Amino acid sequence: MLIREVMKTDLTIISPETKLNDAYALMLGRKIRHLPVVEDENLIGVVTDRDLRLATSKLSEQPFDPEIQVRKIMKYPVRTAHPSDPIELATRLMRELKIGCMPVLEESKLVGMVTTSDLLDALLLLTGVHQPSGRLDIRLPNRSGELARLASLLAGHKINIHSILTYPDNERNVRLVLRIDTIEIKFIAQEICNAGFQVIWPPHIACVK
């Protein structure tokens, strides 16, 4: 999954001359938390709602006047993503840098924004239920051909796989969570078990070896 598939492209852009209170009103009005600052078609900084609130807070040592320009408080240089980056790259960077958004640049032009919300949407797309389906949780030996063997067993029963999620289990195995289009999950779990796979869910499946 690439950044271009999850990024937002209907952008709200401000100039460095925008006043703090205007930027804040813009965020409230459009229900967003990050504004890219653009000058002469170049991205020169980013302002977040947190930057604005901290800058103007009575709790800060030298509170800024809400009438000043965002140029004074914007963060730069800005770490950016490319539309062709895989989402895991942006996710890792955002975690490491502890930031909530990355502007997306292509040939030095701002083409989109990706925020933690977009990455949560991507997580939902990957893990969520999009069609009526049952859940199978399998422990699969971590070697070639095992997934193919499982998939052909399902195909043999005319069962379609809606989604597959895998994650490392231990050195030898991976965990596999499949969503498949059948209500008869225990029947198929039995077949899978009989074929030598380890079924974690549904429980209590006794295999015939």
Added chain:
Amino acid sequence: MCQIIYNPQYKKYNLGANHPFDHARVEMVIDLMKELGYLKEMIVPDIASIDEILTIHGNDYVSAVEDASLGKQVNDLEKFGLGTFDNPVVEGMAEGARYQTGGTILGAQILLENKAKKVLQLGGGFHHAHKNLAAGFCLYNDLAAAIKKMTGAGWHVAYLDIDVHHGDGVHEAFYSDENVMCISFHESGEYLFPGTGWIHELGKGMGRSLKLNVPLEPFTEGESYIEVLKGIAEPALKWFKPDAVVIQAGADAHFSDPLADLMLTTQDFEIIFKTIIQIVDEYCNGRALFTLGGGYSITAASRIWSILYMTLLGFDIPEKIPEEWRAKWEAKIGKKIPESFYDLLPAFEPIPRKDEINRHNKELIRRVMDAVAGDWI
């Protein structure tokens, strides 16, 4: 008074010899009631028309189901969920589904005309059928068609689903409809088909907070189930005060069901049915239409629906199931039938996580009520 609806043509809804959706379940109920001298006259419904099916389903979908059922070549079968493991294409399936839908629609008609306060439709309950998708053994959504018939006449209707699977097709059909409240009690979608039916699925627009989902933990037992049923269904129906309730009385939350993991006994089902009737009598003008539904342990489903029948008609439940009757049906289905309507207790080994499961389920009452509190004014 309770009216019984049944048509021998329901049998045409046959998804193949080894398919769990087995018509024998209903035939056993009727034959057993006959054996006990409890069988009363049953109204025979007409087949539902294509127009009635189209009140719920899309044109292309209905054409695909009807054509495939006649043995015609259909493109894009899979797009409609047809020709799959759960919904194989079988000749005559559309006709069978329309007969069953006709029965549920007739049930709505009987309530609308005030000819009876209670109706038991000995078929139907196809809650997984979506607008343009067959799923989970279901083709045509008879429940949605019957509910639509009643809302069309200006009624407010509640739909109560005790099948172990989420009533997704019915919820979807009325998701933004302010005239229909849907409440589904089911095993959590984290584990079980169809994967939906979470607390936060509350309905949209004018239908907001009228769609309630109660995802119970796997291995939930009767006591906890009934606590949650009372804790949610009673305040919900008391507040909504529908003109009638449609109940999908699936029997697959029984502990012996091969498709799911809840642990109800037939004794629990009797309490559940009585609880529902009591709530309906108190808050819903006494009007209820019960349909069948899932239930894939044939010896459990037939006993549970017999209990439903006897409860609705006010017959005492006999201590024993007649021996001759059992011998006859054991030969037919090749399975041992218990001697009693009630399960032998203890019916299963103690559940190790019982306390944790009960605590989790109890929390569901509060979480569902908190979620809707702002809108129930």
